[in-house]
Amino acid sequence: xxxxxxxxxxxxxxxxxxxxxxxxxxxxxxxxxxxxxxxxxxxxxxxxxxxxxxxxxxxxxxxxxxxxxxxxxxxxxxxxxxxxxxxxxxxxxxx
Numbered sequence: 001x002x003x004x005x006x007x008x009x010x011x012x013x014x015x016x017x018x019x020x021x022x023x024x025x026x027x028x029x030x031x032x033x034x035x036x037x038x039x040x041x042x043x044x045x046x047x048x049x050x051x052x053x054x055x056x057x058x059x060x061x062x063x064x065x066x067x068x069x070x071x072x073x074x075x076x077x078x079x080x081x082x083x084x085x086x087x088x089x090x091x092x093x094x095x
Contacts, residue, residue, distance in 0.1 A: 005041075007031045031093075039093070 006028055013020050013032050020030055020042065030042040043051075 005029045005031050007033060010034045 006023065008020065008030060010032055013030070024030055024042045024044055027044050029044070029047065032040045032042065
C-alpha cells in the first residue's frame with residue numbers, strides 16, 4: 001500500500017483514537033501535531049520494523065569510534081550540524 005501521511009491534531013487523536021488506530025493497522029501513517037511541540041508519527045509495525053532495521057544496519061556499518069579522554073565537541077560545529085540535519089528532516093517531512 002502506498003498510503004499518504006494523514007496529519008491530525010492531538011485533540012483529534014484523543015477524540016477518535018480507535019478510528020486512527022484502525023487506519024494505522026490498515027497501513028496508513030498518521031502525523032500527530034501539537035502547537036509548539038514536535039510532531040509524532042504513528043506508523044504500521046512493518047514500517048517501524050523497516051526503520052529499526054535501517055538503524056541497526058547503520059550502527060553495524062558505522063561502529064563507535066574511540067574518543068580521546070577529555071575530548072569535547074565544538075559547540076559551534078555541533079549547532080551548525082544539528083541545524084543542517086533538522087532542516088533536511090523538515091524538508092523530507094514536508095515533501
